[in-house]
Amino acid sequence: MEKRVRVRFAPSPTGGLHMGGVRTALFNYLFAKRHGGDFILRIEDTDQTRFVEGAEEYIVNALKWCGISPNEGVGFGDGPHKPYRQSERKELGIYKKYADKLIASGHAYYAFDSNEELEEMRKRMEAAKVVAPQYNNVTRQNMRNSLTLPEDEVKRLLDANTPHVIRLKVPRNEEIRFEDIIRGWVIVNSNQIDDKVLLKSDGMPTYHLAHIVDDIEMQISHAVRGEEWLPSAPAHVLIYRYLGLEAEMPKLAHLPLILNPDGNGKISKREARFPVFPLSWKDPREAEPFIGYKESGYYPEAFVNILALLGWNPGDNKEIMSLTEMASLFDFDRVNKAGAKFDPDKAKWFNQQYLRMQSDESLASEFKLVLESKGIKRDNEFILQFCKLVKEKVQFTKEFWNEGVYVFEAPVSFDEKVMTKKWNPTNKELFTKVYQRFKNLDIWTAVVLHDDFTVAQTELGKIDMQMLRVIISGVAGGPQLFDLLALIGKEETIKRMDHFLQTH
């Protein structure tokens, strides 16, 4: 019988969760939903030196904003496998138990080497022209561990609480193979793998041990993570094997990385000219916060949609999809192997698509907030009409402002090109007459204005619409002119014309 699908997102709280991490969480979530399984959030805080204040809370908030909430785990209500924080699980002694089991079966050993001794070994190896020195089946023979030290000496050191780690005893020249769901068979010779530390001298497990123990204990069916874990996967297979748990080992899926748009490599928060965090992230060690997608004006649905299509596609040409839709379509056989460069332009386009799907009312209430932040108060109907007029010109709500400042504030400058080309005494005379006609209009709607304008042209000759637009708005382009005039209102329109004619 197939195992129930249980997947986990297991970040370490060493900083803000960036978009790559969110994408990993997203694929886990989609896979779980697709198969009616569970999605778990586990916090891998086994490195106390890298702990960052606020990071865990950030991870939880970011997932919530994205709408990809786990149904079990830290910040989302405990489940049957609590606790979900590895530092707390360590207190339960579960990692030690598994490490001891490996010691007992001879697949792990104690190592007493100090940092200095490790450093010396590396230097020696480098002197011998070894580029990447490893603690492995060859070098361990010259180090201080339970494989080289006499038994009673080991016992004495242990009894004296000498600082030590537990290392995995990786066999010599063995072929290790495993099948990755995305990449197929991967084969590595064990000589390439170092004797990984399983339990650190502070008693904490390393990632290698901890995630395996937890995946087993939490009955995880699929371990879905970034490609950066691929090189250590063979070591993980060995650990499962030596624990006698190879049959229960989760299936592995290594996701392609999200790459920088220009140049190459993983996205870096420092160089990027686009947000890399879902929400603004203020690192306690940094002076300036990193602005997030949320604060940049992205809809969470758009953000998540963009991320999903970085490395996955539904097989047809569909691009705009809700989380539910994606979840019904998702599978690993449609996940790419190659890394994907992030395209900030396309991200904006995605947001534009979602903006258009919003109702005018909801856009208006969003934009009302922007106006209020600028100290401008208008009634809801006015804002609604304004939004209707300019919505198809913007990709973000905040752009409503730039797109139509002149609706709220009379222009102080006038498009130079249009002015030099079109403003002349003849036009001044003409627009003075237009001004008079406008003044005498009793009803001020787009339709009436349009009709009156048609009549006016038969009497006065051709009237340049763009010139009128510049007089009213200062800029050369914008929404339908009569709609615009109707929105601005008679009083304000003639006031602006009057002022313009006086000063030009």
Place this chain on the structure above:
RNA sequence: GGCCCGUUCGUCUAGGGGUCAGGACACGUCCCUUUCACGGAUGAAACACGGGUUCGAUUCCCGUACGGGCUACCA
């Protein structure tokens, strides 16, 4: 350096032994609109290279090149 993973338009990608190699973003042109945008139409734009296998390879295999990842008592 070693090991692992990868390589279709500039970017995200579809496809997969015989296709005019399809779509999307961005870009160009035209239409619509007395403007801008939206929309519509259209254009330019790709199978990294070299060997096999095959009647036929972009597709399968092997090399090469290039890119990425890993190479900690970090995850």
